[in-house]
Each structure stands twice: as structure tokens, then as C-alpha cells.
Amino acid sequence: MTTAGEQLTNAAGLVKQVYDDEVNKKVIPVSGILQKEVEFVPQDQHEGAAWNQPVLLQLPSGFTYGAGLASYQQIVPSQVQYAQLTGSNINLQDGVANDLIARTISNKNSFMTAAKYTLMAIEKGMKRQLESDILTGQFGLGTSSVNAYSSTTVTVVTIDAATWASAVWSGFEGAQLAFYNGASQVGTTYFTLTSVNIPARQITVTNASTGDTSTLQGLNGTSLTIYMSNSYGNQMLGIHGITAAVAGTPSTLFGLSTTSYSVWNANQFQVGSVAMSLGKLEDGVGLAAARGAEDEDISTLINPINYTNLVVEASSARRYDSSFKQGKLDNGARALEYYGPTGLIQLVSHPFVWQGYAYGLPLERCKRIGSVDVTFDLPGFAGPALYVPSSVFTGVLVTEFTSQAFYCEAPSHTIQWSGIVPSTN
Numbered sequence: 001m002t003t004a005g006e007q008l009t010n011a012a013g014l015v016k017q018v019y020d021d022e023v024n025k026k027v028i029p030v031s032g033i034l035q036k037e038v039e040f041v042p043q044d045q046h047e048g049a050a051w052n053q054p055v056l057l058q059l060p061s062g063f064t065y066g067a068g069l070a071s072y073q074q075i076v077p078s079q080v081q082y083a084q085l086t087g088s089n090i091n092l093q094d095g096v097a098n099d100l101i102a103r104t105i106s107n108k109n110s111f112m113t114a115a116k117y118t119l120m121a122i123e124k125g126m127k128r129q130l131e132s133d134i135l136t137g138q139f140g141l142g143t144s145s146v147n148a149y150s151s152t153t154v155t156v157v158t159i160d161a162a163t164w165a166s167a168v169w170s171g172f173e174g175a176q177l178a179f180y181n182g183a184s185q186v187g188t189t190y191f192t193l194t195s196v197n198i199p200a201r202q203i204t205v206t207n208a209s210t211g212d213t214s215t216l217q218g219l220n221g222t223s224l225t226i227y228m229s230n231s232y233g234n235q236m237l238g239i240h241g242i243t244a245a246v247a248g249t250p251s252t253l254f255g256l257s258t259t260s261y262s263v264w265n266a267n268q269f270q271v272g273s274v275a276m277s278l279g280k281l282e283d284g285v286g287l288a289a290a291r292g293a294e295d296e297d298i299s300t301l302i303n304p305i306n307y308t309n310l311v312v313e314a315s316s317a318r319r320y321d322s323s324f325k326q327g328k329l330d331n332g333a334r335a336l337e338y339y340g341p342t343g344l345i346q347l348v349s350h351p352f353v354w355q356g357y358a359y360g361l362p363l364e365r366c367k368r369i370g371s372v373d374v375t376f377d378l379p380g381f382a383g384p385a386l387y388v389p390s391s392v393f394t395g396v397l398v399t400e401f402t403s404q405a406f407y408c409e410a411p412s413h414t415i416q417w418s419g420i421v422p423s424t425n
Helices: 004-021 033-037 098-104 108-136 210-218 278-293 304-317
Strands: 051-058 079-085 088-097 142-149 154-159 176-181 191-197 202-206 224-228 267-274 298-302 335-339 344-349 357-361 366-375 395-408 415-420
Touching: 033 108, 033 298, 033 366, 051 395, 079 395, 088 098, 088 108, 098 395, 108 366, 108 395, 142 210, 154 210, 191 210, 267 278, 278 298, 278 304, 278 344, 278 357, 278 415, 298 304, 304 335, 304 344
Parallel strands: 267 415, 298 344
Antiparallel strands: 051 079, 088 395, 142 154, 142 224, 154 202, 176 191, 176 224, 191 202, 298 357, 335 344, 357 415, 366 395
């Protein structure tokens, strides 16, 4: 007769087999574009708790002109400093019931049939949230524009059109959300996401505390930022923040001053509350080209609704030739490629990008930095961490973990387009 400890040990081994043989082949979501395209640099390739990279921020400029024995001008030296960042820790748990383990522990196929959906769900949930953090970390999931009273504990929240992305909300009913008015949390507890109305850009949230819900409803019309549970203050800085960096806002980026060094500022292009066009796309890329990105490939991430508009325009203008392929990226994402001010421009449809924005980056100069990429192998444990009995429910915990951050070594070659309004074709 096997003991509980033996069951858990066997279950851990089966999780590893199921994950390697079955789950990992199926669950990597199409929306994990950046996780597929941007290299992960593990902890053992850099020293210390923080990751450091030398950055040339200022060129020497003490030029001396004149014939004869002219006196040298004062040296204005180059400036090399170190960009620094540490990984953002993300944990996600699910569970497998004790009776399921007991019934299937002796057979890999039985265990795989019973447990694979739990493993697929946690893998997909983690990768979806990580992808969202890479894009908009420290800026939340979206911004509310209307908080409508429904009952003493139920509020219907309308998300601002500019910060709406349907895929961010799909399938996360039951999630615990936090609302922030500036830097202040609304209420004292989290709100539960109970339903999503995609066409109306609305989410419905509940809270057992009438006082907290009344506070949320009392802020109707106030711009509130929505975060996943306790992510506020604990997230990596995402692409939205990196491409928004200008002199003094924020004051530092990866530990370096955005005021003192212009190469540490991104480029912003206001589309002007109209639909995105190829012309405006090229105008934005041109800003990066003017700052030294003339020989770099730029990947532009854009919401699928806006991407569709550009594909129609490209088709009408016959901007592509017979070399065009619908599936340019290995992960299955749709991409349109053509040459612009910097060189190759790749237009990528990304479901987590907010409708009102688009982002251009030289992905070859970006990295994901951290101690560990998404894994079931938790630090200090030998093998998959499916052997931690839960103290809350009758089962064992399944845990995934990652610690990472997104880094771009050339902020001046990035672009943020804002003020995009989707149009119908």
C-alpha cells in the first residue's frame, strides 16, 4: 500500500512527464508573441542580484578647430553608465484533488487524461498574464471611465476605449482585481470579476464589502486604473512605459536618467484620434530613424482591430509583393512586412495591445532578464512542485513561477503611437 508521500512523489514525476510530453506542446498561446520572440537571459549569465549592462549615453564633443598651433578645447568626455533591473516575481497556483491522484497514480495515461487540463490551464494563465505584464506592466490592465451602480455589492465598470483589449479579459472570470485612483487603492479589499461584456467594453465586479463597492461607485467618471490582485507596485515595467519615456517622465528608466541623456528617451507619435494608417506608421518609425535606427528592423505591435485596417489599406495600395507570407512568425502570429524609413518594418497583430496604442521596437535589441523563465520547478525543490499538500482544500498545489523583467537597450529607437481610433472597413 502506497503512502501519501509516495503518491505525491509519483505524482510529481508524472507531472514532469505529462508537462514535457503533452502539455508543453499544446498550451503555449498564440498571444505569447513576445515570450517567443525575445530571448530570455537567465541569472547565471549576469552577476549579482540586479542585472547590469553598460550603456553609451553620451558621445565626446570637445572638438578643436583652427589652423596652426590651436589650443585644444576642453574635453567633453563620453559617458558610459550601467543600466540595472531586477526580475518581477510572479506565482500562479492551481490544484489537483487527492482522490483524482489516488485513482490515477498507477497509470501515466490515466493521470495525463485527468490532470492535463489543469496543467494546461495554469500554463496558459501564467503565459497570458506574463505577456500582459511585458506589454503594460506598471500601467495595469486598463482604465475605467464609468462605474455604474447595480446593487450594494455589484458594479458595472466601463473600460476606456483607448485602454481596451478584449483578450486581456477573456477567460479570467473569478479573478481578483484592485482599482487605483492615482496611487491610492479604492477600498480595502479586492473586487471579483464576475462577467465580461466584450462589445460594450464592460466588466462586472462584486465585493462582499458594501463600503468598498460604494466607494468604487462614488468615483463614477473618475479615471481608475485596474490591476490584477496585488500586482500594483510589484510588476516589471512594460513596453507601454518604456516607449512612453521622455525627459523627466519617468525620471529614470532602468536606473538611468531620462532627463540627462536624450538617448534614453523614446519617441511618441500622436495619431490624432483617427484610424491608424500606413502613413502614420511610417511617420512614427521615421522618428526613430532620425535618431539612429535607420538600419534596424522594427516590429510594430498593434491590436488586431487596427491591424485589420492596415492590411486592407496595404492590399489596396499593393504594398507587398509575392514574397509576402501571412504567418511570418514561428508562433503563428499574423505579420505584414515591408520596407520603411529604418529598413524592414514588421507589423504584428497582438491581442493584448490596447486599441488606442501601438508600439514599435527593435526586438533584436530587447531581452527578458531574470532568474528563471516560466517553470513548474520551484527554487529549492527537486523537480515539479506537485507535492505540496494544500492546507485549504483536499488536494495538492500545482505552482508555476517566474522572475523576469523586460529590457530594451535602445529606448531612442522605440516608438509609441497613441490616439488611435479603430475604424470599420
